[in-house]
Amino acid sequence: MRFLFLLLLLVFPNLAIAQASGVAAEPASAESASSEASLDELIRIIENEQTRAALIDRLKRANQETGVPADAPPDLSIVRQLAEYTRAAAEGTSATLKALGQMFVDLQQGLSGTMDADLDALRDAAIGVVLTAAGLFGSFLAFRIIVLWAQGVIARRAAGRGWIPRLLAAMAAALVDLGSVLLAWAVGNVVALLVGATGRMGINQSLLLNAFLLVELSKLAMRSILSPRFEAVRLVPVGDGNAAYWYFWLGRIISLIGYTFLFVAPLLAANLSVGAASAAQVLVMATAVTIGIVIVLQNKTDVRIWLSGIAERRGHDGTGQLLVVLGQYWHVVAIVYLITLLVVWFANPEQALPFMLGATVQSVIAILVGIVIVGFISRFVSAGLRLPEDVKARLPLLEARLQAFVPTVMQVVRWVVIAGVLAAIAQAWALFDFVGWIGSARGQQVAGSVISAALIIMVCMVLHVVVASWVEYRLNTSIGKTPTAREKTLLNLFKNAFTIALVVFGLMLALAQIGVNIAPLLAGAGVIGLAIGFGAQKLVQDIITGIFIQFENIMNEGDVVEAAGRSGVVEKLTIRSVTIRDMSGTVHLIPFSSVDQVSNMVRGFSFYVAEFEVARDSDIETVKQTMRDAFAQVMAISEHRDVILDDLDLQGLIAITPASMSLRARIKTLAGKQWGAGRLYSELVMRLFDERGIQTPTPRVSYVPGKGGNLLPAAGEEPA
Numbered sequence: 001m002r003f004l005f006l007l008l009l010l011v012f013p014n015l016a017i018a019q020a021s022g023v024a025a026e027p028a029s030a031e032s033a034s035s036e037a038s039l040d041e042l043i044r045i046i047e048n049e050q051t052r053a054a055l056i057d058r059l060k061r062a063n064q065e066t067g068v069p070a071d072a073p074p075d076l077s078i079v080r081q082l083a084e085y086t087r088a089a090a091e092g093t094s095a096t097l098k099a100l101g102q103m104f105v106d107l108q109q110g111l112s113g114t115m116d117a118d119l120d121a122l123r124d125a126a127i128g129v130v131l132t133a134a135g136l137f138g139s140f141l142a143f144r145i146i147v148l149w150a151q152g153v154i155a156r157r158a159a160g161r162g163w164i165p166r167l168l169a170a171m172a173a174a175l176v177d178l179g180s181v182l183l184a185w186a187v188g189n190v191v192a193l194l195v196g197a198t199g200r201m202g203i204n205q206s207l208l209l210n211a212f213l214l215v216e217l218s219k220l221a222m223r224s225i226l227s228p229r230f231e232a233v234r235l236v237p238v239g240d241g242n243a244a245y246w247y248f249w250l251g252r253i254i255s256l257i258g259y260t261f262l263f264v265a266p267l268l269a270a271n272l273s274v275g276a277a278s279a280a281q282v283l284v285m286a287t288a289v290t291i292g293i294v295i296v297l298q299n300k301t302d303v304r305i306w307l308s309g310i311a312e313r314r315g316h317d318g319t320g321q322l323l324v325v326l327g328q329y330w331h332v333v334a335i336v337y338l339i340t341l342l343v344v345w346f347a348n349p350e351q352a353l354p355f356m357l358g359a360t361v362q363s364v365i366a367i368l369v370g371i372v373i374v375g376f377i378s379r380f381v382s383a384g385l386r387l388p389e390d391v392k393a394r395l396p397l398l399e400a401r402l403q404a405f406v407p408t409v410m411q412v413v414r415w416v417v418i419a420g421v422l423a424a425i426a427q428a429w430a431l432f433d434f435v436g437w438i439g440s441a442r443g444q445q446v447a448g449s450v451i452s453a454a455l456i457i458m459v460c461m462v463l464h465v466v467v468a469s470w471v472e473y474r475l476n477t478s479i480g481k482t483p484t485a486r487e488k489t490l491l492n493l494f495k496n497a498f499t500i501a502l503v504v505f506g507l508m509l510a511l512a513q514i515g516v517n518i519a520p521l522l523a524g525a526g527v528i529g530l531a532i533g534f535g536a537q538k539l540v541q542d543i544i545t546g547i548f549i550q551f552e553n554i555m556n557e558g559d560v561v562e563a564a565g566r567s568g569v570v571e572k573l574t575i576r577s578v579t580i581r582d583m584s585g586t587v588h589l590i591p592f593s594s595v596d597q598v599s600n601m602v603r604g605f606s607f608y609v610a611e612f613e614v615a616r617d618s619d620i621e622t623v624k625q626t627m628r629d630a631f632a633q634v635m636a637i638s639e640h641r642d643v644i645l646d647d648l649d650l651q652g653l654i655a656i657t658p659a660s661m662s663l664r665a666r667i668k669t670l671a672g673k674q675w676g677a678g679r680l681y682s683e684l685v686m687r688l689f690d691e692r693g694i695q696t697p698t699p700r701v702s703y704v705p706g707k708g709g710n711l712l713p714a715a716g717e718e719p720a
Contacts, residue, residue: 129267131195132205136188136212143180148229150176155230170233174224181216185209204267211262218254222247249295253288260284282346289342293335300331362428370421377410377417409461453510460506464499471495489556489573496574538593542576545592550575554598560672562599564590602671605645608678610665612685615695616658624650626692627665630684634667634677643673660697 045051151173158169192205227234228244238246260280269277307327311320341356426432437443471491475483483491508518555561559570561580568582578595580588614623631648635641646668655662669677689696 128192128195128202129204129208132188132192132208135191136184136209139187140180140184140212140216143184147176147180151230151233155227155232159232166232167235170224170227170235173227173230173233174220177220177223178217181213181220184216185213188212203270207263207266211259214262215255215258218258219251222250222254249291253291256284256291257288285342285345289338292338296331296334296338303327303330359428359430363425366421366424366428370417373417374414377414409458449514453513456506456510456513460502464502467498468495488558489550492557492573493550493575538591539576541593542591545595546575546577549592549595549598555600559603560601562601563597564594566590567599567601604671606669606671606674607649608667608669608674608681610667610678610682610685611654611662612664612689613660613662613697614689615697616656616660618661618694620653620661620663622692623661623663623694624652626688626694627663627685630681630688631665631667633684634681637680640677640680643670644677645669657697 045055154169154173154176158166188205188209189201192201192209195205225235226238226243226247228240228247231240231243234243236243261284265277265281267277268280304327307323307330311323311327314320314323344356423432423434427434438447471494474491475488512518549555555563555570555573555578557570557573561567561570563578563580566580566582566588568580568588570578571581571587572579577589577591580590582588610627612623612627627650628648635644644667649666649668651664651666653661654664667674667677667681688694
């Protein structure tokens with residue numbers, strides 16, 4: 001078929017030109033006879049096998065001589081495509097400028113009768129068209145009065161109701177409007193049949209009716225969306241003034257372009273000249289573009305204020321700043337687009353307008369879909385993630401972790417959506433054949449690599465959340481078995497080590513999927529680790545000592561220890577250091593390289609050692625009994641009785657001096673519980689000492705007037 005088409009282009013150049021330009025010109029009789037003879041010759045060549053084979057060989061040689069293989073892949077580079085577009089636009093513009101002059105010459109000749117225009121036929125056609133138009137538009141205006149009344153009734157019933165009744169009312173109003181358009185079109189058809197010769201509709205009346213149907217259906221869609229008269233059935237949140245303004249101008253542009261291209265231009269081409277039709281199209285396109293530029297300039301400030309308000313409500317984030325920049329220069333972009341549309345249409349009037357309109361519609365659809373998706377994501381992120389109460393009770397930190405994790409993922413998804421919208425726009429304007437590229441082997445390889453890397457990162461994130469939640473569940477004291485101090489320490493160390501390993505391996509695997517050679521990275525990591533080992537000996541010593549401390553299980557989180565001269569509660573324990581909070585609340589971070597010994601005060605069980613010093617002349621048995629009575633009072637309190645593991649270990653007299661005696665007792669308690677019971681025991685012993693007259697060896701000095709005024713010791717005390 002390709003060879004036959006090339007042959008037709010060679011044999012019938014006039015026919016090819018007529019098909020490319022879309023103008024049906026009537027050839028001369030001599031040319032018709034020549035074309036018929038050439039067609040007979042072509043049929044004779046194709047029917048003969050030898051001549052057909054020779055023709056195919058000749059066409060193949062001609063194709064090979066061009067030096068471009070038939071299956072050569074297209075050049076997808078943007079620079080090459082821009083160069084091709086520029087060259088085609090320049091050539092088309094030059095040809096169009098020449099053709100424009102000829103169009104106006106043809107129009108002048110057509111109006112003066114030099115091109116043998118049949119003005120009588122034009123007059124007869126005009127009469128039929130005028131009568132059809134009168135019946136068509138007259139009936140439409142009459143039906144519009146009824147439609148406005150019906151739409152007013154529908155709008156009054158839908159006013160103040162929810163969005164579903166309003167949507168149904170808008171659909172009902174659109175159906176009523178559609179009925180008026182179809183009825184007017186039907187009336188126009190009846191009038192066209194009545195005024196036509198022998199009851200047949202003329203081609204000009206048919207053009208008018210088709211143009212009316214398409215134009216009014218387009219305007220009906222605008223009326224259904226904007227509803228300039230009735231706010232209750234309006235589908236967009238704009239005021240009455242804006243709705244009327246935009247419908248007025250958009251309706252005028254649609255009518256101007258639609259009736260010109262669908263009715264006026266074909267009418268002029270058929271009854272006057274092709275040049276007159278082309279001149280009318282050029283004039284209308286220039287007028288429409290001028291109206292568009294005026295509309296853009298009139299709304300420049302309003303759109304900028306509207307976009308600035310959206311950016312302010314978004315807190316001037318990345319998208320908000322982009323909206324601010326767009327508000328400053330959107331009118332420039334719109335004017336350049338309209339002028340480009342006009343110039344490109346001049347350069348290629350048959351293909352440029354459908355292409356640009358189709359690309360514009362596709363771009364608008366892609367942007368609207370992207371806005372809907374991004375808006376849904378933003379609303380989901382702003383609404384937050386709420387977990388059920390039973391899950392929050394088991395995993396109290398999971399909701400906060402997900403709320404910090406989900407926005408990051410949604411931000412990535414938002415940029416993916418933006419990239420997809422840009423790719424769709426580039427595809428629509430033929431700047432980049434994304435569909436063709438993604439269908440190629442290279443595109444599938446790149447897409448597969450990116451998707452694999454993204455899945456690896458997502459799996460790593462999910463694993464991190466799962467492991468962190470499991471550790472949190474095991475450490476939750478309100479559910480299940482209470483974890484021991486050893487479990488707390490090991491689980492926290494496991495979570496930290498697992499997170500580091502997951503980040504390293506996940507990053508390496510993701511880089512490997514996108515084509516990065518990770519072997520040099522692993523080798524470099526080994527060299528860097530060796531250099532760190534030599535240069536940071538203290539760090540290595542911290543880690544090695546920390547490993548052995550963990551193996552020996554000498555301390556865990558929550559233990560009361562003494563290390564490196566600091567004593568207090570262990571708040572955090574890593575592989576390198578220990579964090580201790582002392583009695584005053586001060587936090588000490590102690591690296592393990594500074595720890596030469598660790599004293600754990602809460603391992604297994606504890607003793608409270610109480611030593612009391614009494615006067616030298618006190619009765620020892622009385623003192624011991626007093627200490628036993630104080631312990632009995634402590635045991636009478638259930639809070640302390642539950643933590644005391646054994647009877648009082650009364651060791652008795654442990655030291656004696658000329659002025660005092662010292663006695664010792666020990667109370668065995670649960671690990672870390674000795675201080676509460678011990679403080680109460682000491683308080684009770686001192687209170688009983690006072691009640692029973694047992695004196696402590698506190699020096700007391702009294703003044704006795706005597707010789708020289710010397711200070712003498714009180715009775716029962718030795719001189720100093």
